[in-house]
Amino acid sequence: MTEPQTRICILGGGFGGLYTALRLSQLPWQKSEQPEIVLVDQNDHFLFLPLLYELLTNELQSWEIAPAFADLLKDTNVQFCQGIVSEIDIENKQVKLQDDLQISYDYLVLAMGGETALDKVPGAKDYAIPFRSIADAYRLEEQLRRLETLDQDKIRIAIVGGGYSGVELACKLADRLGTKGRIRIIEQAEEILKTSPEFNQESARNALLNRQVWIDLETTVAAVEVNKISLEYRGEIDEIPVDLVLWTVGTQVSPLVRSLPLKHNQRGQIVTTSTLQVIDHPEIFALGDLAESQDADGQKIPTTAQAAFQQADYTGWNLWALLTRRPLLPFRYINLGEMMTLGTNNATLTGLGIKLEGQFAHLTRRLIYLYRFPTFDHQIRVAFNWMTKPLQDFLISIDQKMADRE
Numbered sequence: 181m182t183e184p185q186t187r188i189c190i191l192g193g194g195f196g197g198l199y200t201a202l203r204l205s206q207l208p209w210q211k212s213e214q215p216e217i218v219l220v221d222q223n224d225h226f227l228f229l230p231l232l233y234e235l236l237t238n239e240l241q242s243w244e245i246a247p248a249f250a251d252l253l254k255d256t257n258v259q260f261c262q263g264i265v266s267e268i269d270i271e272n273k274q275v276k277l278q279d280d281l282q283i284s285y286d287y288l289v290l291a292m293g294g295e296t297a298l299d300k301v302p303g304a305k306d307y308a309i310p311f312r313s314i315a316d317a318y319r320l321e322e323q324l325r326r327l328e329t330l331d332q333d334k335i336r337i338a339i340v341g342g343g344y345s346g347v348e349l350a351c352k353l354a355d356r357l358g359t360k361g362r363i364r365i366i367e368q369a370e371e372i373l374k375t376s377p378e379f380n381q382e383s384a385r386n387a388l389l390n391r392q393v394w395i396d397l398e399t400t401v402a403a404v405e406v407n408k409i410s411l412e413y414r415g416e417i418d419e420i421p422v423d424l425v426l427w428t429v430g431t432q433v434s435p436l437v438r439s440l441p442l443k444h445n446q447r448g449q450i451v452t453t454s455t456l457q458v459i460d461h462p463e464i465f466a467l468g469d470l471a472e473s474q475d476a477d478g479q480k481i482p483t484t485a486q487a488a489f490q491q492a493d494y495t496g497w498n499l500w501a502l503l504t505r506r507p508l509l510p511f512r513y514i515n516l517g518e519m520m521t522l523g524t525n526n527a528t529l530t531g532l533g534i535k536l537e538g539q540f541a542h543l544t545r546r547l548i549y550l551y552r553f554p555t556f557d558h559q560i561r562v563a564f565n566w567m568t569k570p571l572q573d574f575l576i577s578i579d580q581k582m583a584d585r586e
């Protein structure tokens with residue numbers, strides 16, 4: 181009688197979960213050992229978050245950065261299940277989705293990422309727009325189009341949070357709006373991009389200066405309302421009229437993850453061993469933004485796509501090792517550096533001793549991200565589109581000229 185198939189359930193199809201599923205499907209399984217791999221995500225698509233900004237300037241299209249899981253997984257043995265995870269019963273090894281579907285598992289991978297903290301400032305939840313999903317980008321796009329049609333002198337945008345997302349967003353919006361835009365970044369710390377390499381910080385400061393983006397340092401937000409924001413600086417409150425408030429204040433762990441009966445750190449992240457297994461639960465792996473792990477050399481792992489991408493390789497390998505009775509590998513994080521977009525056709529890159537900025541950094545960043553796309557098939561489709569885009573734009577312009585003549 182054949183043994184029932186072992187089931188690996190992966191919760192979250194982002195940089196941690198999707199890349200773990202793809203890695204698992206590529207490993208050499210004996211037929212008798214082949215597990216059932218189930219990937220669960222609330223969305224029907226993956227989202228290459230580092231390129232989300234490019235939707236706002238029409239540099240990229242949604243299908244390029246948010247391919248459907250069905251397409252990405254079509255040549256694999258991974259089963260995709262769309263649904264919102266609402267409960268995780270560690271004791272009975274059961275996952276419950278919001279539509280009451282239940283999935284039992286033998287091994288679990290927790291990779292549901294983080295969320296934007298909108299609950300700490302009055303009005304933020306109602307009037308501020310986070311920037312973490314395709315839906316957020318579409319919501320922002322809709323607001324921008326509404327404001328661009330109005331006959332008002334300036335479009336006033338406040339971006340709360342002067343970290344990576346806030347700075348990259350400010351540069352993109354400044355390039356989109358041009359002289360019509362009046363953009364300000366509100367940062368509570370003494371400096372923007374405080375964890376970024378000095379070269380990238382300098383490039384970003386110059387890019388923001390060249391785009392007349394105003395920066396309020398050591399400033400917090402007391403409240404957000406429909407058309408104004410109250411800023412607090414050294415005890416003084418100032419009310420500023422705004423048309424849009426964007427909320428890029430960093431990542432926090434979701435209540436669902438915080439509530440799990442597992443070891444958490446002070447930020448609510450799940451603590452793992454260097455093999456990315458959850459403390460006291462070797463049958464559960466956790467990676468990406470929701471996990472805290474130290475690697476084999478004791479390095480603390482940052483909450484970045486780069487780290488989740490590398491962890492996925494080890495999570496896939498270690499699950500295979502566990503099921504085929506091989507030794508597991510302790511995760512070794514390799515910090516390859518950092519890249520940031522700073523407007524259209526402009527970027528900065530520091531990595532492996534190399535520092536680039538401007539258009540060459542922009543090209544390099546794009547090519548590296550193309551290489552990091554989840555499947556070869558998607559890489560080819562996007563690469564072809566990028567190579568033929570100048571011709572597409574030329575033909576569109578010809579069409580436009582002919583339409584104008586009629």
Ligand SMILES: Cc1cc2nc3c(=O)[nH]c(=O)nc-3n(C[C@H](O)[C@H](O)[C@H](O)COP(=O)(O)OP(=O)(O)OC[C@H]3O[C@@H](n4cnc5c(N)ncnc54)[C@H](O)[C@@H]3O)c2cc1C
Nearest residue numbers: 192194195196222230264265292293468469483484485486
């Ligand atoms: C705008 C932006 C730009 C960024 N740019 C960079 C960059 O250039 N370089 C870099 O290194 N990092 C970047 N990051 C950070 C990086 O995106 C994250 O660190 C990375 O995505 C974390 O990977 P993850 O797998 O933990 O989570 P994610 O990639 O966020 O994936 C989590 C997945 O879980 C799903 N999910 C969550 N909750 C549930 C639920 N309850 N039920 C079902 N599914 C659920 C989500 O839909 C999502 O698909 C950026 C972040 C943002 C917001």
Ligand SMILES: NC(=O)c1ccc[n+]([C@@H]2O[C@H](COP(=O)([O-])OP(=O)(O)OC[C@H]3O[C@@H](n4cnc5c(N)ncnc54)[C@H](OP(=O)(O)O)[C@@H]3O)[C@@H](O)[C@H]2O)c1
Nearest residue numbers: 341342343344345346366367368400401429430483519520
């Ligand atoms: N290009 C890239 O590599 C890239 C791009 C985007 C995101 N990421 C990664 O993704 C994660 C999230 O990035 P992020 O830019 O969203 O967050 P982030 O890098 O943590 O920056 C958020 C900034 O907002 C500040 N802040 C928080 N609450 C605030 C408030 N109420 N008012 C004013 N300022 C406030 C934070 O200050 P405090 O630090 O004092 O809280 C911080 O400086 C990070 O780990 C980052 O490394 C990387």
Ligand SMILES: C/C(=C\Cc1cc(O)c2ccccc2c1O)CCC[C@H](C)CCC[C@H](C)CCCC(C)C
Nearest residue numbers: 485486489516517518519531532534543544547552
């Ligand atoms: C900084 C680099 C990689 C780290 C990294 C950053 C991310 O934001 C990611 C997001 C999602 C997944 C993975 C990552 C990620 O790994 C790149 C370092 C590149 C080196 C500096 C080498 C640079 C190449 C040469 C200068 C020239 C290449 C020319 C050609 C146009 C490509």
